[in-house]
Amino acid sequence: MVSAFSPDLQNKIDTLMARRKSITLGRVSFDGPLLVAPMSAITSAPYRMLMQDLGAGGSISELISCHGINYKGVKTLHMLSIAAEERNVGIQLFGEDPEAMALAAKRVEALEHPPKFIDINMGCPVRKVVSKGAGSALLRAPEKLGTFFSTMRKAIQLPLTVKIRTGQNEESINAPEVVRIAHEEGLEFVSIHGRTSVQQYRGKANWELIEKVAQEAPLPIIGNGDLQAPEEIRKRLNATHCKALMLGRGPLRSPFLFLESYLTPEDKIFFTPGDYFQVLSRYRQYLEAYTPIARVIETQIKKHVVWMVAGMPGASQFRSQVFASADFPSLWALIIQYMEGLTAHLQQHGEGFREALDGDFMEGGHG
Ligand SMILES: Cc1cc2nc3c(=O)[nH]c(=O)nc-3n(C[C@H](O)[C@H](O)[C@H](O)COP(=O)(O)O)c2cc1C
Structure with missing residues (x-):
């Protein structure tokens, strides 16, 4: 049991949280349209619970190696822990081999506290991951994705989702194609970080492209990238084709960002x-x-x-x-x-x- 927030803070939280509307994307429901993006060494259970208390509608774990799960590495297995109080958590797996990913997904499904869904990391641009053919390297061979998705899909009952970049580079933007394949293989939704893989974190997320993909997509899209200011998030929420938005770095600076996104100009709410x-x-x-x-x-x-x-x-x-x-x-x-x-x-x-x-x-x- 954690100690209670002060009545003043809890009151502010309750007021803003009451403005959220729960959403359903495929077979997955969330308590609101603003979610915590997966971040390695950050989005484990303690941070996810904190953000849940502060208005996040759901979250995705940090990326977890399918091989680590299959070899039953103690550290890896601990990364899979989901607290009993947690709602709407996805566990994100990474790996290059669909069979190994499917086996790991099965093991995650059999946990005492299983997640609500399993997410595949196809956006990681970090060399250690990409050089082994995992993360965003998978986006380079879209012809293999159908088999990749279906191998995992058939292994589990839990909903399956994927997080991608817009493509490998500006010349090979293939998010629409990946979204189409994800839909054909029965995935529930696709999260898109609006940068290419080679871009890493440089430049700005391409929201024009995210919106275009979301507008045309046959399944729900979650938009992600550079959402840092409450006004900007509010504006985006009101006008987006995405079914949900995902915040990564913003709430690290500003833990009240989820709540502040529900503020209106008339509010006199201020976090001290x-x-x-x-x-x-x-x-x-x-x-x-x-x-x-x-x-x-x-x-x-x-x-x-x-x-x-x-x-x-x-x-x-x-x-x-x-x-x-x-x-x-x-x-x-x-x-x-x-x-x-x-x-x-x-x-x-x-x-x-x-x-x-x-x-x-x-x-x-x-x-
Ligand atoms: C420190 C850090 C770790 C991250 N780890 C992951 C990860 O494990 N899996 C993943 O799909 N994305 C990861 N990301 C990417 C974020 O989920 C998100 O796509 C990216 O930061 C852009 O969103 P933002 O501008 O709201 O931060 C990470 C980002 C940061 C900054």
Whole structure:
């Protein structure tokens, strides 16, 4: 059991969360149209639960190796854990061999807490994955995808989905073809990160292309890429051909992004430094329930607090102090001190303790 949020914060959460509408994509239902994108070393159970509490309608795990599952690697099997309180989680598998992927999918389906669906990673541009023929390398040979999908499809009852890039490069955009094959083979939906594989994280996500594919697609499309500002997300939600949107890096900076996307101009709802601290405290509790390894907890808290304070006053000095902190108690004390400083800053300067950031943030990842 985690400790409750303050009544004030819970009230803000409840007000905004009540505005979500649940959605159904094929055989998969979500509590809202904004989902957590898969991110390696981030979207394990603690972070997914935190985002569920803060308005995400569902989420996808980090990419997990089918071979790791089939060899029953202890670390890999732990990555498959889904907490009893979690709703609407997909487990994402990666691998180059459809038979090995099918076997891993079967094992995932047989877990005590199975996911709602199994997602295939066909977007990872990272060399270690692509050089073995997995991730976005699979998009280079669309003629093999029918067999790939059907081999997995036949092995499980759980819904099967896929996350892709728009294509290998600008000259070989093939998202429409991959979507067509996914539909023919009975997949439930396709998530599209609107960049090519060679682009990695450079440039901007191509929303014109995502929208065009979504408009013409015979199955639901989830759009993804660069959705960072609440106004932009709200606008997109109101006008998109996608059935859902997926947020990756945005909520790392701004854990209230899901909720803020449901704000209207009339609202007087504002998240305070104390609210951010409550989020971190809850994340800490989820981490402590998930792993006994103190180093993992400390690393996660450090990473998340540093992402969270980007754009707040004194963030760069605080960041150096975080990485120089000697142990967990001093790290936690430092965080409390920083958040108290922010509260004082807020009292002196009004609401603007958080600058909108533009520019690039975390240009790397497995999809
Ligand atoms: C640190 C990091 C790790 C990622 N890991 C994965 C992954 O495991 N599987 C995947 O399909 N995509 C992965 N991605 C890609 C994201 O799911 C998403 O497609 C991408 O970040 C673009 O969305 P965003 O601009 O909202 O972050 C990762 C991205 C980042 C930044």
